Structure formats: structure tokens, C-alpha cells
Amino acid sequence: MTAAVLQNAPSLSDHDDAGTDLGQMGHKLNASGYGSWPYIVSVDLTSDTVVEYGSDSISVTYGNTDSETAIELSNRNPGDRAEVHLTITDPALNVDPTTADVWSFDLSDNDSTGTSVTFDNNGTNNAFTPAELGQYGCVDNCRLSSDAEGVLTAGGAASLDVVSMTETGANTGVFESFDVNGNGEWQTTAEAAADTRIVYSYGGNSVDQIITYNDATITLDAGGDWAPGQAATITVNDPEANRNPTSAETLAVGDETVTIPTIKMGDGGLTLAEGVNLPLASTGIVAASASCPEICIGDDDPAGGAASYTVHIANTTDNSERLRIMHTAEGGSMVTATGTWINVTTGHTVAQLVNLPGTVVLSYDISAPADLVSSTAITVNLLTTGTNASTNILGTIDLVTAGNAKSGVVDLAGSATYGSIVSRDVQAKSSMAGASADTTLVGLAFKMAHAAGDDMNADADYAIYADFCNFDQNNGSLTHNCMYRLEAVETG
Numbered sequence: 013m014t015a016a017v018l019q020n021a022p023s024l025s026d027h028d029d030a031g032t033d034l035g036q037m038g039h040k041l042n043a044s045g046y047g048s049w050p051y052i053v054s055v056d057l058t059s060d061t062v063v064e065y066g067s068d069s070i071s072v073t074y075g076n077t078d079s080e081t082a083i084e085l086s087n088r089n090p091g092d093r094a095e096v097h098l099t100i101t102d103p104a105l106n107v108d109p110t111t112a113d114v115w116s117f118d119l120s121d122n123d124s125t126g127t128s129v130t131f132d133n134n135g136t137n138n139a140f141t142p143a144e145l146g147q148y149g150c151v152d153n154c155r156l157s158s159d160a161e162g163v164l165t166a167g168g169a170a171s172l173d174v175v176s177m178t179e180t181g182a183n184t185g186v187f188e189s190f191d192v193n194g195n196g197e198w199q200t201t202a203e204a205a206a207d208t209r210i211v212y213s214y215g216g217n218s219v220d221q222i223i224t225y226n227d228a229t230i231t232l233d234a235g236g237d238w239a240p241g242q243a244a245t246i247t248v249n250d251p252e253a254n255r256n257p258t259s260a261e262t263l264a265v266g267d268e269t270v271t272i273p274t275i276k277m278g279d280g281g282l283t284l285a286e287g288v289n290l291p292l293a294s295t296g297i298v299a300a301s302a303s304c305p306e307i308c309i310g311d312d313d314p315a316g317g318a319a320s321y322t323v324h325i326a327n328t329t330d331n332s333e334r335l336r337i338m339h340t341a342e343g344g345s346m347v348t349a350t351g352t353w354i355n356v357t358t359g360h361t362v363a364q365l366v367n368l369p370g371t372v373v374l375s376y377d378i379s380a381p382a383d384l385v386s387s388t389a390i391t392v393n394l395l396t397t398g399t400n401a402s403t404n405i406l407g408t409i410d411l412v413t414a415g416n417a418k419s420g421v422v423d424l425a426g427s428a429t430y431g432s433i434v435s436r437d438v439q440a441k442s443s444m445a446g447a448s449a450d451t452t453l454v455g456l457a458f459k460m461a462h463a464a465g466d467d468m469n470a471d472a473d474y475a476i477y478a479d480f481c482n483f484d485q486n487n488g489s490l491t492h493n494c495m496y497r498l499e500a501v502e503t504g
Contacts, residue, residue: 019133020110020182077104078152081215089224091252092204093269095196096164096221098189100177100214102153105187108133112179115187117156119164119175129154132176153215160210163223166198168471194258202269226251230273248273248500260502265334266380268475272332273500278493281375282360282368282480285333307356309337311349319344321470332497334475337381339468346467352385354378354458355395360480362396363450365424366442370484370491371435374411374456377419377497380474382460389416389461394424394431396444396452406431406444421481437486 026034034040039048057074064070086097107113111133118128130139145154156177158164164172175197177187189197200223208223228251234244253263253270263270310320322341328334335356346352365372374394382390392412409426424433431444456478481494 083214083217085219086257094200094255103185106185109183116176119158156214163204163208165201194256263500268336271330273498274332275496280495281493283333284335285327319346334477336475339472342470352460357455368482372482375421376478378476379418382418384468385462386466387460391459393457395455
């Protein structure tokens, strides 16, 4: 049945389920799933045919559907990385009235000589030849083409070639390039050149799309003086951030491609973007006995192959001071891993951390990689030795030990026998001081527990942040150093 045209043909009535009242012809399916139903009746149609039964009649128009076609584009002036929402209408593509049809087109085939059109429902068809399209009744219709695939991409490919269009439902004859969530079959490329014009053509009709960039604006409704305790609304207007025309989008901190509105109080605290200790490329096995001098991402289970990723690192190009992590390869196999570590040795020394005035906290967000692995638990440790399980217990602070908190703000106070960094108004000296040399760089180890097989791709790309913020209201300094990144939500 893989070659069937009708995917959801209705069953014939058999109200007693006994196979005894199947009509005068006894049509049915046998146990193997084959039988005499559904069947096709061939009728020679004229251009206008009337089908009658009793006093009811239906007028059927037969022939080429060029005059019935249309093409529409929701986002005519997108920026880069925008989901393309293209819609074509053509009754000729509605082959199966029982389900949504799917057709694929080679956008570079824009004349009658190419063999670029495939009916994809049953997965067994070859592309139509020009002669077969003619036999099917296609003239200007049945071919979707574009003149500028170079600024379009699907799945990260360098350029676009064959695309799919899916019917909006059974028997509608309307086909879209995007799904119910607004995810496009293809997108505009990253950093697509401004003013590039893309023309889509179908059925003798055309619509164009021009890559357009606009200045963004930001406003704060608190006025010039934002008083303590006063609520304020920050509004961002950024047309390029509207990448999905049918979705109210969020500027998520884990999305390395978006600009995040950020409030920087004081000096912003100690972030991953400063005191740089991160090379352009790094890799390592994050095992309990292994040292991670810069950044390591991988499995901590030697029995599982101790696999790891090679990554490139960069700070995001906005002012949010997030760390962008780009996987470039996978060493070993992470598919058996039930935990993935992200270890980052910061550019901040023990002395810098313990000498911060007031109360020091860690503000972190690893939601992007945690979502990629469908995390079931998160643990966070502060390190001074570069390893996940420090033999120098005072050189480690167990910050998060339970739950699945992909982001949060936590005190630097460890449990019994672990180190801690607390306000000097509470404790004269932090127990972590002296455990390691003051010049030692501190590190952060994030462990994401997950099911085997939920590992990240070898080409994953995401952003995280981790800041050491400090607050001191007791010694007269009114210190407040921290970063506040706002995940603004589109109004519609």
C-alpha cells in the first residue's frame, strides 16, 4: 500500500462487523490490508461536467488550473535568519482529497525543461518529467521557482535547492512552506546581504522578498529617574527580531543570534566575557580525574567512552556578555552518556572573588544546552582545580545539588566540609581563601543529567552566561554590581 494515492480512504459501512452487509458488491479489505476498496473509476470529463444523483447535482470544471493559482508571502521585508512563510494555491496539486498533500520543488528549475517536481505523499515517486507534467495538465503551474537561492538556506546548508510545500489540510489546495508553529521549510541566511531581492514564481504569478535591515529602538517608561521599588516597562522595537511571522517570539538568552536588552548595574560583576581565559578552540575529556584548563564539554563516565566535543568560543556581539559555544566535532560517542558537563575556567582569580565586598552570588543560565539534552537534573560547582570532583574539598563549592534549575541566582555558601564565600559582615574570612593560591583561576562545572541518546549534536550552537554579582549595603559603599538580561516577549 506504500504506492497508494489515497492515504485516508474511508472504510465502507459494516455496521454489524460481520462482513455480511458490505453492499451489493461486497467490497472490503482483507486481513493483509489489501482488497477491493478503495477503487478508482475512470471518467472522461469535458471542460464542464455535471454530476447528478436524484435531485442533487455538482458542476465539475476540468482542465488546466493556471487561472486558479495564487502565490503569497507573509514577510516581504525580512532581515537575516527569518523563517520564510510562502503560500501557493493550486487545485492541481490537491491529488489526495483525504489527507494533506506534500510536493517538493527545485527552486532553480524555472523553465519547462527541468524535472524538479515530485509528489511526496507516498515516498516512492520519482520527479515528474516535463512530458508527464504536460500530461497532467500543467502549463505555467506545477513549478515553484526562485531566482536567488544564494541568500536562502534550509537546515544550515550553504544554499537552498529542493524545498517542500505542504497542504494546509485535506482537500484545501493551499500549500505552505511552514508548519503550525511557524517553523519555515527554509530561512534567509545569516548576515544575508541587505537589499537582496528574491523573486518567487508560480503559475505565471510572482512575489518578491527584499532583505531589509532597520534600526532598533528601546524605551524605558520610568522616565529619567528610576526610583527604587518602582516597576518599569522596557520596550524594544526590532523588526529583524521578528523572525517568525506567526509566533509571539521571545528574545531568549540561550539564542546566540539575538540581541538581548541588558541592564548593567555598577561594573556588571565578574562575567565570562571579561578576564578572558578562553582560546579560539578547545577540547577535553571532562572526567573526575582530568584537568580542564579552559573549557571542556563532554561525558564524565570513562566506561561510556569519556567522549567530548571540540568547540569554538566567542562572546556574543551584543552588550549582554554571554558566552557563545559552537561545537565543531565530537570525539568518541556521546550517545551513551547520561550526563553532560560544561566546565569553564573563568578569567577570574580566587583573590578577585573572595575580595569582592558584600554578599557574592552566582547568576547563571544554561537553559539552551539543558534544553538540547532535555535535562532531568542540574548540578553546579565552583572549582579552583579544574576538575569535576576536587580532592581539595575546600577548593570546591557545591552551589546547586538538586533539582533541574537551568537558570538561577545562588549564594556561594557550600555545604559541610565544602568551601564557601560569604559576606565579611557575616564571617571574617571565607573558608575558600587559602585553599588554593590567590592567583588560581576559578572555574564553574555544570552537569546536565539526561537520558542516554539525548546528547547534543556535533554542530550545536548556543549561548550561556555566568556572572559573579556582589551587593554591599552595610559598609556605606552601596555596592551593586550585576547584569540583568531581559528576555523580552513580542506583543503578538
